[in-house]
Amino acid sequence: MPERNHVVAVVGPTASGKSSLALRIAQRLGTAEVVNADSMQLYRGMDIGTAKPSIEERALLPHHLFDVLDVTEDASVAEFQQQARTVIADRHARGVTPVLVGGSALYVRAVLDRLDFPGTDPAVRLWWAGELERRGHEALHAELARRDPAAAAQILPTNGRRIVRALEVGELTGRPFVASMPPLESIYDDLTMLGLDVPRDVLEPRLSDRVDQMWADGFVDEVRGLLPAGIEGSLTASRALGYQQILGFLRGEMTEDEARVATVTGTRKFARRQDRLFRKDPRVHWLPSGADDLLERAMSLVAPR
Known part of the structure; x- marks a missing residue:
């Protein structure tokens, strides 16, 4: 596997189990490392609300491009593209397979495809x-x-x-x-894209349960703790799902329950949009997220052919 300069990408809607599958694939491969492609998981301190892999999970093998920005910094997809491609090139040079994982379709495509970003004024x-x-x-x-x-x-x-x-x-x-979006054509000759398929009647209750669990895990306190770091003045971090709603609650613009309900509603809309965008990519091999043999199905596509 290492000599193939292979890239594996695990995509799909939020709460589909992408991070878990990416970690399990990397562990099974042995010489593999995880590369983040979720725009909000770039931020330090934004852990609960982004469902970031835990410290314990990240200690199992190297994870890259997590916790690289302060909440006052703007996430730039052009800068992320350069950083991620540098990480991937370095992994390949050392015989390591990068496993890219994330639900931000633009960030995934920025890494994988021939995507050049227009200049700025x-x-x-x-x-x-x-x-x-x-x-x-x-x-x-x-x-x-x-x-x-x-x-x-x-x-x-x-x-x-x-x-x-x-x-x-x-x-x-x-x-x-x-x-200016290019055709779905990767810069990497050996790419395997895996998508996690979750039926809507399964995903939507799961999203509601996830938000409830985030609240139970201290999501409101996480956001409150980011106030001194300047999250309210951020154009990017302050608009993240859940964070925006909790900031509204902390400002007295809505009740806590209204913030939670708005987070569930916004997350469901976002998940539908994620799924719709990834479904347009014919390179994605869709796998049933609830399959007992999910890892084996994934490895049959990832393993040397």
């Missing part, structure tokens, strides 16, 4: 950031939908940073934000 970005502050997320998302419906369909109305970026790119290039 600070003045244009600043203007749109000002419009975001003045008009609010919903109104600016509606503006994006008028200008670039395809981009708006892929960006959550709460994700102000990506809305601003899409509008900036459209203004700079004169083309839709997603027009």
Whole structure:
């Protein structure tokens, strides 16, 4: 396996069991390490609400690109692309198989595919950031939908940073934000993509249970503890699912129960969107997440052919 310069990617909606499967695959391979492709798991201190692998799990074998940003820093997919590809190149040079895992479709594609990011203009970005502050997320998302419906369909109305970026790119290039997305063609010759398939009637109750467990594990206290670190002033971290809702509760804008319910609703919408985006990729081998022989099915695809 090591000489193949192989990359394994495990994708799918939130709460489908991606992290667990990626770890088990890496352990079975022996010479393998996990590489994060979840945009919110990049942040230090955002553990419960992102369902980040535990310290104990990460101690079993090397995990990369977890806890690399402070909550005041903006996650940049272009910077992440460079970092992840450097990690992968280094693993290959040492005969190690990288197992990429995450539910952020753009971040996964940024690592795997021939995806180049348009340049930026600070003045244009600043203007749109000002419009975001003045008009609010919903109104600016509606503006994006008028200008670039395809981009708006892929960006959550709460994700102000990506809305601003899409509008900036459209203004700079004169083309839709997603027009520059390349074909589904990897830069790696030997790629295995595995997707975890969870029926909606199974996934949605699981998502609700997961949010309840996060609350029981101290999610509210986690967010409260990030206030001194500056999470409220972050354009990215403060908009993460659950964190945004709990911050609203802590500001007195809603009750704690309303924050929890809003988190469940938002997570269900996000999971449907994740699944829809990954389903468009014909390279993904879909596996039933609840199968007793899930690991064996995965290894039959990952093992040398």
